[in-house]
Structures are given as C-alpha cells and as structure tokens.
Amino acid sequence: MIAAQGIPLVAFLAVAAVLFCIGLFAALRRANAIMVLMGIELMLNAVNINLVAFSRYSAPADAARGQAFALFVLAVAAAEAAVGLALVIIVSRRRNTIEVDKIDTLRG
Amino acid sequence: MNGPMVAFACLAGLTLYSAWRVATAPQVTHAALFLAATFAGVAGLFFLLQADFLAAVQLLLYAGAVMTVVIFAIMLSEMREVESDARGWRSLLLSPRLGIVPLVGGVGLAAILLSAYHRAAPSWPLSPLPAAPDSTRFIAHALFHAYALPFEVASVLLLAAMIGAIILTRTEGGAKG
Numbered sequence: 001m002i003a004a005q006g007i008p009l010v011a012f013l014a015v016a017a018v019l020f021c022i023g024l025f026a027a028l029r030r031a032n033a034i035m036v037l038m039g040i041e042l043m044l045n046a047v048n049i050n051l052v053a054f055s056r057y058s059a060p061a062d063a064a065r066g067q068a069f070a071l072f073v074l075a076v077a078a079a080e081a082a083v084g085l086a087l088v089i090i091v092s093r094r095r096n097t098i099e100v101d102k103i104d105t106l107r108g
Numbered sequence: 109m110n111g112p113m114v115a116f117a118c119l120a121g122l123t124l125y126s127a128w129r130v131a132t133a134p135q136v137t138h139a140a141l142f143l144a145a146t147f148a149g150v151a152g153l154f155f156l157l158q159a160d161f162l163a164a165v166q167l168l169l170y171a172g173a174v175m176t177v178v179i180f181a182i183m184l185s186e187m188r189e190v191e192s193d194a195r196g197w198r199s200l201l202l203s204p205r206l207g208i209v210p211l212v213g214g215v216g217l218a219a220i221l222l223s224a225y226h227r228a229a230p231s232w233p234l235s236p237l238p239a240a241p242d243s244t245r246f247i248a249h250a251l252f253h254a255y256a257l258p259f260e261v262a263s264v265l266l267l268a269a270m271i272g273a274i275i276l277t278r279t280e281g282g283a284k285g
Contacts, residue, residue: 034185045147049154
C-alpha cells in the first residue's frame with residue numbers, strides 16, 4: 001500500500017491552503033448561487049485535508065481523533081448542501097433567477 | 109522523486125487543477141463535473157494519508173450524494189447555461205465585484221498562509237508516524253465512546269436538514285413553498 005512516507009506535512013498543508021483559497025475565490029467571484037455553494041464545498045474539503053494530515057503526522061496514540069472530526073465536518077457539509085440547494089431551488093422558482101446580486105429584497 | 113511523492117504530486121495536481129476549473133468554468137454543468145474530479149482527488153489524498161475509511165466516505169458522500177444533489181439543483185433551477193458567468197479575463201480584472209476583490213482575497217490569503225507555513229515548516233515533521241493497522245476500527249471506537257454525543261447530534265442535524273429540504277421545496281398539497 002502506498003503510504004505517505006517521505007512526504008513532509010507542509011506539502012499537504014500547502015495543497016489544502018491553495019484549495020481553500022481557490023474555494024474562497026470561487027465563492028466570492030461567482031454570480032450563480034449554486035457556484036457559491038460549490039466554492040464553500042471546496043473550502044470544507046480543504047479543512048478536512050488539514051485535519052486528516054495533522055492527525056496522521058502528530059497524534060500517534062489516537063490518530064482517529066482528527067478523522068472523526070473530519071467525519072463531522074462531512075456530515076455538516078452534507079446538511080449544508082441539502083438545505084442550501086433547496087433554498088436555491090425555491091429562489092429560482094419564485095424569482096426566476098439565482099444570481100446572488102439580483103436577490104436583494106432585504107437591501108436597505 | 110520516490111513513489112509516494114509522484115502519487116502525491118499527481119493527486120495534488122488533479123485536485124488543484126479541477127478546483128481552479130470549478131472557479132473559472134463558464135458553464136455550471138462543467139464546473140459541477142470538475143467539482144466531482146476535485147472530490148476524487150481529495151479522496152486520493154485521504155488514501156495517501158492512510159485514512160481509508162474517510163477516503164471511501166468522501167467518494168460515496170461527496171462524489172456520489174452531494175454531486176447528485178448539485179446536478180439535480182442545476183436541473184431544477186433551469187439555469188443550465190448561465191451566460192453571465194462567461195466573462196473574459198479583461199472584464200474579470202476590471203470589475204471590482206467579480207474580479208479584483210475575489211482575486212485579492214484569494215491570492216492574499218494564500219500568500220499569508222503559505223508564508224506562515226514556510227516559516228514554521230522546519231519544526232514540522234517530515235514523515236508521518238506509523239499508522240494504525242485499520243483506521244476504521246479506531247474511528248468507530250472514537251465515535252461510539254469519546255464522541256458519542258456529537259455523533260447523535262450530527263444524526264439529528266442530518267434528519268433536520270433532510271426534513272427541512274423536503275418542506276422547503278414542496279409545492280403542491282400542503283403549505284406552499
């Protein structure tokens with residue numbers, strides 16, 4: 001089995017950091033509400049990489065702690081995707097658009 | 109370059125390239141497919157970190173379930189070809205809302221994080237510790253002993269999210285919208 005022998009911890013953290021920033025960029029830049037949610041999913045994935053990498057490199061006794069935490073993040077991400085996309089569907093039905101800049105009823 | 113390093117480079121390249129395409133693809137459906145590729149790349153990274161169970165869950169839940177929900181949302185919202193996202197680089201760089209602010213935010217955060225990592229990296233481990241033989245057993249032990257209460261709360265959260273999504277999107281019959 002391929003293990004992570006010889007790969008420094010900082011390599012995983014750097015990939016996660018760049019992935020997080022791409023997710024942030026996507027969430028800020030995209031006009032489409034579905035694309036904003038996709039950017040948020042990218043950021044949650046980056047956080048999970050960090051959690052698993054830290055638990056693998058620095059917690060020998062209970063390496064499962066970071067992975068259990070990552071599982072909770074996954075559950076929250078799934079709930080967020082379900083409710084967020086349901087909201088997108090309602091907004092598209094009622095207002096005929098899912099562009100976040102055009103959904104501005106509460107703007108003062 | 110040894111074997112794991114090559115595997116890591118391939119997986120990191122797949123993950124970051126498809127994530128970049130998620131952020132820049134003009135069509136929502138293409139972005140969704142690249143999002144699935146990103147999830148697969150992250151699952152490969154989990155596998156490389158010997159988190160087998162988490163890699164399997166990542167593939168099932170993200171590349172399977174979440175992607176299905178996203179595709180259904182694209183289909184139901186009837187915005188398959190969103191033209192307003194198909195902007196050129198010139199207009200992208202000139203518009204503050206869609207160009208400068210996200211670019212500066214993303215690149216700035218990346219620069220801060222990477223420089224901090226660069227400074228702290230010498231004190232960080234260069235190679236992982238010996239892994240547990242089967243991570244699934246340890247995760248199960250952690251979930252049902254130390255984290256039993258958060259585990260139950262997470263299940264209630266998922267149930268609430270499921271019911272909420274059904275109630276929100278229901279139109280005929282009961283309460284509208």
